[in-house]
Amino acid sequence: MVEKEQKKATFRAYTFILVGIFFMTTIEITYKLIQDYGTVPPALANFFRMSLSAFVILSYIAASGGISRFIQFLKLYPKYYITASIVGIFGGVLVFMYGLSLTDPAPAAAIFSSNPIVISTVSILFLKESKRVQKILGIIIGFIGVFIIITEFKISDFFEQTNQLGNLLVFIGDVLWSIGIVIGKACMNKSEDLKKTTGMENFDLAGISFFISTFLMIPVVYIEREFSLILTFNWQTWIGVLFLGIFSTGVAYLFFYKGLSMVEASVGINLFYIKPVITTILGFFIFQAIPHYSFFIGLVLEFIGLFLVTSKMKIRRRNDV
8 A cells, every 4th residue: 555655656756747847848949939929039038937937936835835934945045045046047047048049949958958967067066076986977978968069060160150159058058057056955955954844845946046037137128128029029929928937937847846856856857868859859840950960969978978977876996896
């Protein structure tokens, strides 16, 4: 009976994670569709993405009775969530959106899905996490794969190629976002007692981060004089913008973090591998987009790197035999 309940709980957890990842895979596709339907610059699209996702997550926190827990979290750890918001969500996601506007969905998804590799690198440098041979090897192989995806083997005229510049910006956004995640990770480690006593969730941090980033986006959009473009949106653009903020981000984060809280984080993160695969398939059917052959070479290397970084398998040394 207990085993049956455990299987049900595991199945439910994986379902939550997969639903979350599926909605995340639509970020690149949705924004490209929005670009096809009308003029929605990256900053304006990001403003809607941040504000709508903040509304979704904070509404869930309120509806689930987590307001007191959330307020307690806000009082205790401002330096963590404010820094994570500025660097990871505001800076990282904004740069990612600018990069996405210049490249195709498949390479953007593949590059951003390398975040476990980037997070491991930042964690080793700043959180003094273990420097296992397997992890270091995975980081090196993974970065080689990402480098191939970004450059498409066209290094000599790199900055003259729009796609490659977009890929580079996506990677910079990925690095900034990953730094924000590591700051959030440090916060969650520090607040372990609060998690036990109040049931604090990862999406508490996500909710406040999106909320802060919404206000940080206002002067950017104002300086770029993009608010007036809202009046030019057609109904397809509105559907795309609403979907991008509500489902691709807000609902995606809720499902992903909810599922992640029910299984080992490393196991749940491994499912993130399927994001670029689904995005590539959707991109082919919607845009008839066939990635450059270098994409597939880089993706294989990235997957190998991701596996080595996130797997708990240990590489034996000679003196261990």
